[in-house]
Each structure stands twice: as C-alpha cells, then as structure tokens.
Amino acid sequence: MSFITRITLFILCLAAVASHIPSSASASFINSPSYQMNSREEKKVYRIAGEKHLPPFSYVNKSGKFTGFSVELFRSISEEEGVEFQFYPMNFYEAEQALKAGKVDAVMGMKYSAEQSERFQFSESYFTMADVLVVPKEATEDIKNLTDLREKTIVMQEEPAAFDLLLNVRRVEFQLALNPRDAFHFLLMKRADAFLTNKWTAEFYLKQSGEQANYQVLEHIGIPSDFAVAVRPGETKLLSLINDSLAKMQTNGDYQLLYSQWFGLYPDGRLKEMRNWIIVLTILIGCAVAVLIFTYLWNKRLQKEVAKRTTALAEANDQLEIQQRAISEAHAFKTQIIHHMYYGILTFDDSLKLTSINERAKMMLGLKDRKQVEIEDVIRQPHIADIVRHYEDFEDNRDKQIFSEEVELELNRERRFILCRLIPLYEENGKKNGCLLTLADRSEAKMLEEKLANQEKMRALGQLVAGVAHEIRNPLTSMKTFVDLLPKKYEDPAFRQELVKYVPEALKRMNTIVESLLDYARPRHPQKQRIRVAAFINSVTAIIEPTLKKNHIHLELDIDEKLDIICDPDQLKQVMLNLLLNALDAMEEEPQKHLTIKAEPQGKAGAIQVMDSGIGMDKESVSHIFEPFYTTKPHGVGLGLALCYQWVKENNGDMRVETEKEKGTTFTVTLPVA
Structure with a gap:
C-alpha cells in the first residue's frame, strides 16, 4: 500500500469519527422530556446548609448574599420542582452537626467518602474535582508531588477524603482550619508550607488577595472527589427529588449553562470544540496531502531544473574564480603603483x-x-x-x-x-x-624656482637698465646738442631762447625718472591702519570729480558701507588715483564714457574694482603692464603700474587685470579685511 493511499484512508477514518460525535445541543434535544409539571399543590420547604467560605461553590459575597455555583444550582432545582429551599451558610463541621441533629434537611457541596457514607446518604455527583496544593513560588523546586511534603506543614479544612490522601505520606504535619478562608490566611502568614484545597477555591482566594505572582498552584496532586448532597438516612424523597432534577438539568442543558456562567467552557462544549478541531484537522491533512502530491510532481520538475542550474552555477563559479584572480592581480598592480x-x-x-x-x-x-x-x-x-x-x-x-x-x-x-x-x-x-x-x-622645484627668480631678477635688472638708459638718453642728447652749439651761437638770441626752453625740460624729465626709479628701488615701509572703504573712495573721487565733469564721464559707485580693510592709506590713494587717471586716458576717444568703482568682501579679503569702458588692451600688453618702463602712452614713463603693484604687495594684497580690446578694462585690488 502506497504512502498516499494510507493518508487517504486515515482522513476517511477521522471524518467518520467526527461525524459520529454528538453535540451537546443534539443530545439535549434527544433526551429532553416531553412534558413538565406545570403546578404543584403546595410548596414543600427544605432547609439546605452549605459552606460559607468555599468560593465559587458556596460563599457569602461582599454584598452579604449567599451565592455560588452550588447555591444557584439548588435555586434552579427549587424553581423547576416547585419546592422552596432555605439556605443556611455555615462551616462544614457545623453543617454536619446540624444535619445529624435534624436542624437542616441536607448539606450541599460535601465530598463523598466511605466514612461519611456510613452516616449519611449521598445524591448523585454534580461536580468532580481533585485537590491541589498552593505553595510559595520559591518552594516550587522543592515541592512537586505528595512525597515532597515530608517534614512540611499542611494547612487544610478538616475533610475525611483529604485525610485519607495525606495519611499515606509519612512525617507530614497537619494544621486544621475551620474553613478554606482561614486556611488560606494561615498560608499567607507563613504558618504553613502549603495549603490543600480544590483548584477553583485556591484561584479565587489568590485573585482576591492579589498574590498570584507570589504563589503557585500545583495540580494533579490529589485523587478526584465527587461533590454531592448529603441527607439523613431515610430521607429518600428529598434525595430522589435532587437526583431527578440533576438528571433533567444535565439533559436539557441548564446544568451546562450554569456551569459555563461560573467556570467557563463545559466539558461537553470541549467535546464539541474537539469535534470542530478534528474537522479542521481533516481539512488541513487533506490540504497537506494535496500539497504533497503537488510537491512530488513539482520535485520531479525541479530536479531537471536543478541539474540545469547546477551546470550554469558551475560555469558561473569558473567565471567568478577568473574574476577573483583578475581582481587580485589588479589589487597587486594598484598596490605597486601606490608604493x-x-x-x-x-x-x-x-x-x-x-x-x-x-x-x-x-x-x-x-x-x-x-x-x-x-x-x-x-x-x-x-x-x-x-x-x-x-x-x-x-x-x-x-x-x-x-x-x-x-x-x-x-x-x-x-x-x-x-x-x-x-x-x-x-x-x-x-x-x-x-x-x-x-x-x-618640492625641494628640487624650490631650488629651480630660486634659480628662475634670480634669472628673472637679472632679466628685469637688464630691462630696467635699458629702460633707464633709453629714457635718459633722449634728454641728454638734446642737452649735448645745445652744449656743442653753445660756443658758436651763444650770441644768437633765438638760440638762447631755445636753450632756456628745452634744457630745463630735459633736466626736469631726467629728475622725474630718477625720483620714480628711487621710489621703485627703495620703497618706504607702509604705515598700515584700518580704513572704512566707503569714506576712502569718496575722498579719492572728490579729487578727480572736476576732471570727470569736464570730460563728461559718468561715475557709478557700488560700495559696501560696512567694509573695512587694513593698508597704508597714502599708498592706496596713490594706487587708486593712478588707476583712475589711466581709466580717463583709456576713455578719452570713446563716445560712451562709464567709470565704475565697486567694493565688496571676498572671503577674508576686501576687493576694490575699477572698471572703465575704454579701448582696452591686447594680450601682449597685459603681460607687460606691471613691468618697469613699459608704457603704451606717448608721453608715459612706465613706472606707474609697477609702483602700484609693488605697493599693493607690500600691504599683503594682490592686483589683477581683466581686459579685452575695445571692450574696456577692470583692475581688481584685494587687501585684507579688518
């Protein structure tokens, strides 16, 4: 027989068993009586005693009402049978004495035992339970069963059934209490090591006292006992009435309803629930069989796919090894390059x-x-x-x-x-x-830079000497010519007039060249101070304002009012005047004459820009404008911008130029901000 066939037969058996489990509703319908007695000739009064400290079976609640499962059960019997029960809450030993003396007719909630059956007659059981032990949580490792109670003190209510159970344990000490409530208090006061009672009463008192976290209920300790009703011997009418009523309530479902109200799901309800679970389990097993069949077929298909993928994976693994070798070689190559x-x-x-x-x-x-x-x-x-x-x-x-x-x-x-x-x-x-x-x-580069700097100095010196010689040669030539002609033409008034006119001009030009050369060669140490740029620019423009108006030049100022810089004001004034005069010369022949001065902070420096709309300069001229004796003006000396550049450098600043032929020129002077 195959595995799938066995699973199918198992499912069919489970379904058959589930279909034959009767529900509590169907049993109640089948066993329900065809009629009930509608009236009684007169109500019989019975006196029923019960333990007043045995919750949730019989107890006096906070409102002073005698209630509990047993009490409500007998109230239902009284309503069903048309009799009247008068309830007397007392301790069990008091109830037992009252029953012997004939002061009450019955005691509900008494455990059946052989010893008690000799004194009283018992009804059919209406509740079955086993005793449990309530112990402190720290003692749960020492007490797990009855044999662990040796040398321990047990507190309990006096009951023959409980005594019979504990007499089998040697060297155990008993402490008796009048009722379960007092016994529980003895446990809380540490006068006993364990409390023997039923599960429901133990859980009730633990919850009421809030001690659930400190105590543990150990179940499966005692033998199950029956709760029944005890009557005096010969009281067969009351006993028959109770037994018949209990049977009816079991049949019509009233007992199950009352049980559910006090204890939750009734065992018959559990049976119904188990039946539902079996049905669900049957469905799940059927689904599992279907999944197994599908998995078997799918597995066959996957085997082929796995074989195909295994081949592809082996090829991919070979490619991965090749790539790993390539990466390792590349890493080694990069390492060699870095080192x-x-x-x-x-x-x-x-x-x-x-x-x-x-x-x-x-x-x-x-x-x-x-x-x-x-x-x-x-x-x-x-x-x-x-x-x-x-x-x-x-x-x-x-x-x-x-x-x-x-x-x-x-x-x-x-x-x-x-x-x-x-x-x-x-x-x-x-x-x-x-x-x-x-x-x-940069050691070698530094050495080369020093060599190039020396060469550049020598070149600049040669250029400077050539420029000085060229500039001085012209006035000297004029003076030599007049000196040579002086002996021959001294008496000529026209000659003397020309001599007086040109020789002083030549001497003045030579003196100007020498003074500029001295300023360039031996600059004075700058006297730096804090300058508010806006006020400084206004003072400089005020000097050339008449010239601007005369030449119809539009001046625009864009100055940051809060910008302060550190420099020598006299040197900066010479720089600004030189740049402004150069701008005027560049715009002399232009139809549109715009001069703009802009000042703003740039990082940790302040930038002053002089922008004109003049003729501009070509790239060749720009590369030489800061060299001494280089000029594009017909009557210039060529030391103005060289001196300006040197002064700006002495003030820890910089100067740069941006220009394009026929599109104007912009000079930018940057100096440290205050």
Whole structure:
C-alpha cells in the first residue's frame, strides 16, 4: 500500500469519527422530556446548609448574599420542582452537626467518602474535582508531588477524603482550619508550607488577595472527589427529588449553562470544540496531502531544473574564480603603483589611527627601514602633527575639501620642502570617516624656482637698465646738442631762447625718472591702519570729480558701507588715483564714457574694482603692464603700474587685470579685511 493511499484512508477514518460525535445541543434535544409539571399543590420547604467560605461553590459575597455555583444550582432545582429551599451558610463541621441533629434537611457541596457514607446518604455527583496544593513560588523546586511534603506543614479544612490522601505520606504535619478562608490566611502568614484545597477555591482566594505572582498552584496532586448532597438516612424523597432534577438539568442543558456562567467552557462544549478541531484537522491533512502530491510532481520538475542550474552555477563559479584572480592581480598592480608613486600617501581613520602608508611616504619621513609604522612615528615631525590635527576642523559635509600647507623638514641633516595636503574622506551620507594625507617633495622645484627668480631678477635688472638708459638718453642728447652749439651761437638770441626752453625740460624729465626709479628701488615701509572703504573712495573721487565733469564721464559707485580693510592709506590713494587717471586716458576717444568703482568682501579679503569702458588692451600688453618702463602712452614713463603693484604687495594684497580690446578694462585690488 502506497504512502498516499494510507493518508487517504486515515482522513476517511477521522471524518467518520467526527461525524459520529454528538453535540451537546443534539443530545439535549434527544433526551429532553416531553412534558413538565406545570403546578404543584403546595410548596414543600427544605432547609439546605452549605459552606460559607468555599468560593465559587458556596460563599457569602461582599454584598452579604449567599451565592455560588452550588447555591444557584439548588435555586434552579427549587424553581423547576416547585419546592422552596432555605439556605443556611455555615462551616462544614457545623453543617454536619446540624444535619445529624435534624436542624437542616441536607448539606450541599460535601465530598463523598466511605466514612461519611456510613452516616449519611449521598445524591448523585454534580461536580468532580481533585485537590491541589498552593505553595510559595520559591518552594516550587522543592515541592512537586505528595512525597515532597515530608517534614512540611499542611494547612487544610478538616475533610475525611483529604485525610485519607495525606495519611499515606509519612512525617507530614497537619494544621486544621475551620474553613478554606482561614486556611488560606494561615498560608499567607507563613504558618504553613502549603495549603490543600480544590483548584477553583485556591484561584479565587489568590485573585482576591492579589498574590498570584507570589504563589503557585500545583495540580494533579490529589485523587478526584465527587461533590454531592448529603441527607439523613431515610430521607429518600428529598434525595430522589435532587437526583431527578440533576438528571433533567444535565439533559436539557441548564446544568451546562450554569456551569459555563461560573467556570467557563463545559466539558461537553470541549467535546464539541474537539469535534470542530478534528474537522479542521481533516481539512488541513487533506490540504497537506494535496500539497504533497503537488510537491512530488513539482520535485520531479525541479530536479531537471536543478541539474540545469547546477551546470550554469558551475560555469558561473569558473567565471567568478577568473574574476577573483583578475581582481587580485589588479589589487597587486594598484598596490605597486601606490608604493612607487612620486607622492607620499598616508590614510587615517576617524580616530586618526594610521591605516596605510606607501613606500614613498616612508622614505620622505625617514621611516624607510621600518616594516610596521605607527602614528607616533608619523607625527614625530611637529609640522606633520599640526597638519594632521586640522582633521578636527573639517565638518560632516563636503564643502571644505582640503587643507594645504608647505612645511620645511630636516631629514638626514638635509633641508626638504614638503607640500602637505590633508583631504577628508566621507561616507555616502556625508559623515567624515577618515582622511588622506599626501606629501609632495618640492625641494628640487624650490631650488629651480630660486634659480628662475634670480634669472628673472637679472632679466628685469637688464630691462630696467635699458629702460633707464633709453629714457635718459633722449634728454641728454638734446642737452649735448645745445652744449656743442653753445660756443658758436651763444650770441644768437633765438638760440638762447631755445636753450632756456628745452634744457630745463630735459633736466626736469631726467629728475622725474630718477625720483620714480628711487621710489621703485627703495620703497618706504607702509604705515598700515584700518580704513572704512566707503569714506576712502569718496575722498579719492572728490579729487578727480572736476576732471570727470569736464570730460563728461559718468561715475557709478557700488560700495559696501560696512567694509573695512587694513593698508597704508597714502599708498592706496596713490594706487587708486593712478588707476583712475589711466581709466580717463583709456576713455578719452570713446563716445560712451562709464567709470565704475565697486567694493565688496571676498572671503577674508576686501576687493576694490575699477572698471572703465575704454579701448582696452591686447594680450601682449597685459603681460607687460606691471613691468618697469613699459608704457603704451606717448608721453608715459612706465613706472606707474609697477609702483602700484609693488605697493599693493607690500600691504599683503594682490592686483589683477581683466581686459579685452575695445571692450574696456577692470583692475581688481584685494587687501585684507579688518
């Protein structure tokens, strides 16, 4: 027989069993009586006693009402049978004595035992339960069954059934209480190690006292006992009435309803629930069989697909190995490139711990012979340590990308000039997670720069000498000519008039050239102070305002009123006047004459721009405008812009020019802000 056939037969058997389980509703309908007695000739009064501290079976509630499952059960019997029950709440031992003396007719909720059956007659059981133990939670490891009660003290209500149970346990001590409530209080007062009672009463008192978290209920300790009604011997009429009523209530469902109100789901309801669960389980097993069949068929198909995919995976694995080898070779290649680069490279993590260093960096820092380099070895040079500490100045964004500084180090008794560049490294979210430090040895470049600077000085000196010679030669030639003709034409009045006219002009020009040359060669030390740019520009423009009006030049000012700079005001005034006069000369022949002076902050510097709409300059002229004795004016000396450039540099500033032929010129002077 195949596996699938066995599963099918099992499902059919479960379905057959489920179909034969009767529900409580159907049993109630089949066993319900065809009629009920509608009236009684007269009501018989019976006195019923019950334990007043046995919740939830019989107890006096907070309102003083005697209630509980047993009480409500007998009230239902009295209504059904047309009799009257008078209830007397008392302790069990009092009820037993009252029953013996004939003061009551019956005691409800008494446990059946062989000893008690000799004294009283018992009805059919209307509730079955087993005793439980209530112990402190810290004692649950020591007490798990009856044998663990040796040498322990048990508090309980006096009951023959409970005594019979505990007499089998040797060396156990008893403490008797009048009722379950008092017994529970003895447990709370630590006068006993355990409390023996039924499950429902134990849970009631634990919940009422709020001690559920401190005590544990141990079930399956005692033997199940029957709750029944005890009457005096010979009281067969009352006993028959109770038994018949209990049977009717079991049949018509009243008992189940009352049971559910006090204890929850009735066992018959559990049976119905189990039947429903069997049906659900049958459906689930059927679905599982269907899934198994589908899985079997699908597995066959998957085997072919797996074989195909396995082949493809093997091919992909071969390709992956090839790629891994290529990546490894590429990594080794990149490592060789990094170690043999001209620049030194060091990387640090966010805590400035050295993570990598190439061979060039080791050589530049004098660490060539060390295999293991630590951060302490790198920052032993104070300049390098200061640069690395700038990492803390970088913020968690990409705005500030680099810090650069050239430092002078002494390695192996040799001075080296190293250009250091500190670059922050960022994660994808913009948070910095380390930095990169590059080292460039500029010692040879520095030496070449010094050689080129000397050559440039010599070239400039030669150009300066040539310019001076050229500028002085012309007036000297004129003076020599007059001196040579002086003996022959001294008596000629026209000659003397020409001599007086041209010789002083030549001497004046020579004196101007010499004074400008002295200013260029021996500039005075600038007297720097704080200057409010707006007021300074207004004072300068006031000097040339008449000239502007005479030449019909439109002046526009765009000055930041709060901009302050640091410089020598006299030198800056000479620079501004020179630039303005040059702008006037450039616009002399232009139809539209616009002169603009603009001043605004640019980072840590202040920028002053002089913009004109003049003829502009070509690229050739721009490359020479700051050289001495270079001029494009017919009567210029060529030292004005050279002196201006030198003065701006002496004030820690810079000057640049932007121009285009026939489109005007813009000179920009930048000086430190205050």
